[in-house]
Amino acid sequence: MKALGAWIEDRLGLGPVAAFLAKKEVPCHRHTILYYTGSSILLFLGIQIVTGVLLALYYQPTLAEANASVVRIMTEMPLGWLVRSVHSWSATFMIALVFAHLLGIAFTKAYRKPREATWLTGVLLLGSSLAFGFTGYLLPWDELSLAATKVGTNLPKALPVIGTWLTQVMRAGDDVTGDTITRFFIVHVSVLPLALLAILGVHIFLVQRHGMSAPLEAERDKIKLPWLPFWPNFLLREAGVWFVLLGVLLTVAVFLAPGVGPQADLMAPAPEGIKPEWYFLFMFQTLKLFPARILGLNGELIAMLVMMAGMAAVLFLPFIDDRPFERKGKVITGLAWAGLAYAIGMSIWSLM
Amino acid sequence: MKLPASLYSRRAFLNGLIGGWLAALGSAFISPLLKYIVPPTPEPDQVTVPFADYKDMAPHTVKGFAWGNKPGLLQRTEAGEYVAFVGVCTHLDCNVSFVAEQRRFYCACHEGWYDENGLNVAGPPPSPLRRLSVSVEGDTLIVKRQG
Numbered sequence: 001m002k003a004l005g006a007w008i009e010d011r012l013g014l015g016p017v018a019a020f021l022a023k024k025e026v027p028c029h030r031h032t033i034l035y036y037t038g039s040s041i042l043l044f045l046g047i048q049i050v051t052g053v054l055l056a057l058y059y060q061p062t063l064a065e066a067n068a069s070v071v072r073i074m075t076e077m078p079l080g081w082l083v084r085s086v087h088s089w090s091a092t093f094m095i096a097l098v099f100a101h102l103l104g105i106a107f108t109k110a111y112r113k114p115r116e117a118t119w120l121t122g123v124l125l126l127g128s129s130l131a132f133g134f135t136g137y138l139l140p141w142d143e144l145s146l147a148a149t150k151v152g153t154n155l156p157k158a159l160p161v162i163g164t165w166l167t168q169v170m171r172a173g174d175d176v177t178g179d180t181i182t183r184f185f186i187v188h189v190s191v192l193p194l195a196l197l198a199i200l201g202v203h204i205f206l207v208q209r210h211g212m213s214a215p216l217e218a219e220r221d222k223i224k225l226p227w228l229p230f231w232p233n234f235l236l237r238e239a240g241v242w243f244v245l246l247g248v249l250l251t252v253a254v255f256l257a258p259g260v261g262p263q264a265d266l267m268a269p270a271p272e273g274i275k276p277e278w279y280f281l282f283m284f285q286t287l288k289l290f291p292a293r294i295l296g297l298n299g300e301l302i303a304m305l306v307m308m309a310g311m312a313a314v315l316f317l318p319f320i321d322d323r324p325f326e327r328k329g330k331v332i333t334g335l336a337w338a339g340l341a342y343a344i345g346m347s348i349w350s351l352m
Numbered sequence: 353m354k355l356p357a358s359l360y361s362r363r364a365f366l367n368g369l370i371g372g373w374l375a376a377l378g379s380a381f382i383s384p385l386l387k388y389i390v391p392p393t394p395e396p397d398q399v400t401v402p403f404a405d406y407k408d409m410a411p412h413t414v415k416g417f418a419w420g421n422k423p424g425l426l427q428r429t430e431a432g433e434y435v436a437f438v439g440v441c442t443h444l445d446c447n448v449s450f451v452a453e454q455r456r457f458y459c460a461c462h463e464g465w466y467d468e469n470g471l472n473v474a475g476p477p478p479s480p481l482r483r484l485s486v487s488v489e490g491d492t493l494i495v496k497r498q499g
Contacts, residue, residue: 147446151461154445165390173393175421267416267423269439269449270460287444288462290476298478300443 020208024230027214034104035212037097039238040245044094045200047249048132051087052189059139061185063178066141067263074260085257089249091133095279098129106317106336109324110213116318118210121203123315128196133277135188141181142261147270149184150176151287152280158301177266220325275350282343283307285350310339396420398496403488406434412468414450417495423447424484424495425457427468436484436495437470443477457481 009015026035058077060069073080102122105111111119138149153176156166172179218225228234261271276284290303313320321332401417409415409428416439417424423439427450437457441448446461456473457466465474470481485496 147461150446151444157445168390173391173421174395175393177393177421179391266421267418268447269423269458270441270446272460274446274461288476293478299476300478 021231025227026212026230026234027225027227029215029218029225031108031215036238036241037101037104040241041094041097041101043242043245044090044097047086047090048094051083051090054083055087056189061182063181066139066181070140070260081257082253085253086249088258089253091136093249095129095133098126102126107333109216109321111318112324115210115213118203118206119318121199121206124199125196125203128192128199130279132188132192133279135184137277138181138184140260141264143264143271144261144274146176146264147274148276155304158298158304216324281350282346285346398494400492400494403491403493406493412455413452425450434486436486438482438484441477442479442481
């Protein structure tokens with residue numbers, strides 16, 4: 001056994017990695033719970049990959065077959081309804097945890113020097129997760145998914161110069177058609193997974209490189225926090241959290257399986273009460289409220305620019321909040337709470 | 353004048369040359385790639401439908417037809433004439449419906465309203481519905497792009 005270990009070590013040279021993990025420390029403080037969000041996201045990502053491959057065994061990304069093949073998965077394939085339900089719910093859980101992860105890091109200002117690059121890759125991962133949600137939403141090809149995709153892919157059109165081209169790239173032409181399904185499918189199952197895994201590799205490497213971030217006060221006052229060894233103490237606790245989450249996921253997936261709407265008709269009017277997935281609701285409500293013209297300017301363009309400015313502010317937060325210990329840092333925390341309140345308020349409003 | 357040493361090392365020159373080649377090659381590949389990913393989907397110049405299907409429409413009613421990949425809406429006016437619109441909301445591209453009781457067009461996505469003449473009257477739409485020109489020739493109805 002020892003000889004085999006040595007044989008492998010000679011060829012892979014992973015000793016330093018194992019040594020690193022063996023002495024990795026996890027600080028204990030009142031925000032330690034936030035450390036669990038990262039690994040829980042990985043749990044749901046794994047579930048997404050497995051259930052996604054299973055769905056792709058039967059799903060057919062064409063105009064004629066998309067909706068029918070989802071119906072077939074739901075009604076004819078053994079446990080197909082459960083696979084799809086887990087995929088759909090796990091997506092929701094994953095995105096909820098991505099938001100929790102991001103908010104936890106934002107409000108503890110864990111993005112401060114030297115972790116700016118970790119934050120940047122994290123925001124890119126949020127973007128890819130939302131892109132997964134957006135492209136996946138179209139695939140069942142029912143009335144709601146058609147209307148949501150028409151709206152979503154029309155948004156870039158308001159941008160000058162490249163707007164129309166961007167919309168055409170997303171739609172595979174001027175309109176949402178069968179070609180759009182094929183395109184969204186390929187992006188959903190090939191382009192985005194490659195991008196996400198590449199960025200995730202960098203993200204996880206950076207997290208290990210810098211170690212777990214300690215709270216602001218501990219760093220300022222140079223307090224040495226108590227800590228747990230990552231292996232095996234913290235990992236076992238994480239495994240406990242995973243089991244609980246897995247139980248919740250399966251329970252929800254069994255009792256609240258998503259349905260499939262009637263097949264989308266390109267010529268039919270948009271159905272009443274269309275709504276995007278919950279994580280796009282605040283943008284949806286914002287768009288609804290923006291008037292057509294503001295001071296003679298195109299309201300849609302202004303809405304787009306405001307949203308893009310918001311996204312840029314989130315992306316570059318570590319560089320904007322470059323003095324986390326000072327007054328500026330406190331003001332930015334206040335603004336972040338206001339932004340969060342806006343998103344939650346708008347989401348609730350859109351459901352009323 | 354003869355310099356005692358070169359200002360530019362051979363290594364730096366070759367790096368620049370090869371780097372430049374690679375950049376040129378890369379950009380030469382990008383243009384066909386960008387062309388390839390947008391398929392041509394021209395809008396139809398005109399669409400013909402059998403007139404018989406639309407002959408018996410009552411005034412202030414609307415009937416659909418296919419304008420390429422978009423829904424077209426054919427409306428009969430008080431005077432008995434035909435008017436056609438592209439039935440797509442000018443806000444964010446959702447398909448609109450005609451609410452007969454109110455004689456208005458409605459977009460369910462963000463609650464946009466247009467009057468009977470396609471004029472945006474309420475909600476977020478920034479401009480009127482796009483109009484198409486309609487003519488009748490024998491037993492076919494011809495819908496054409498305007499202008």
